[in-house]
Amino acid sequence: MRILTLNYGSTNLKWAVFEDDVRSEAGRCEATDDAQLQAAVQEILRSRLGRSGPNAVDAPSTRTSAPAAYSPKAFPADELPATPQPPDAVVHRVVHGGRLERPAVIDAAVLQEITRATAFSPIHNRRALIGIHAAERFGVPQIAVFDTAFHATLPDVARTYALPRELRDRGIRRFGFHGLAFSSTLQQTADVLGTAAADINAILVHLGGGCSVRAVEGGRSIDTSMGLTPLEGL
Known part of the structure; x- marks a missing residue:
């Protein structure tokens, strides 16, 4: 099976193609605004599917301008082979999954929950939604994987804020982030x-644009320095 993965950063887009468990291609491009991100996702898909999608796509919550023209500088020729084999699915990294605690095939209900969780991760979730909408008309199954899912095992003592119960009952709790990176680190360890x-019992540290620490016991996340939003960390 061939899987195309899309990882949305705050200013760039990283992509990779996996043949079963082996990465066969990878690249990244700058995408600092909505139009650039739409154009990047569409160009990557066109290059792999051999067919066109829409010329312009409505981004969630607002209408963006038509995608900027494709720039060879954004995608070096050696990163986009001329005759690739189409992927069987497109997998999107989504930072905040809200109540979704495992990978999910993207449908209307999943989109609704990702949109709801955008209030807590406005930069990254919004960009993921733009990418999902840009890809949805290409006819390839789409799957969302969530950074927050790694922390679904947090015990109540770690996920509960010292807040009135009425707020906790509305879903105000500690979620945790950087989950996909921690999952990879755990497996490599x-x-x-x-x-x-x-x-594995370990303390895992993520150092990057955002930084955080995890406690793992028996391979399961039991505490995190992040919380309801990615603004918490170190």
Whole structure:
């Protein structure tokens, strides 16, 4: 199976193609505004599917201008082969999954929950929604994976804020982020140690544009320095 993955940063887009578990292609481009992001997603899909999508796509919550013209500088020729094999699915990284705690095939209900959670992660979730909408008319199944899903195992003592119950009942709690990166780090650590991820007890640290710390016990997230939004961290 061939999977195309799209990872939305605040100013760029990273993409990769996986043949089963092996990465066969990868690249990144600058995409600092909505129009650039739409154009980037559409160009990546056109290059792999061999057919055109819409010339312009409505971004969630607002209408964007038509995508900017494709720039060869954004996608070096060696990153976009001329005759690629089409992917079987497109997988989008979504930072905040809200109540969604596992990967999900994108449908109306999933889109609604991602949109609802955008209030707590306005930059990254919004960009993911733009990418999803830009890709939806290409006829390829789309899947969302969530950074917050890694922390679905947080115990109540770690996920609960010292707030009135009425606020907690409305879903105000600690979620945790950087989950996909931590999941990868956990598996790589297990591989290096020659053991199963489920046997790992560790403190994991993510250092980048955003920074955070995780406590993992038995391969499961049990505490995090992040919370309801990605603004918490270190």
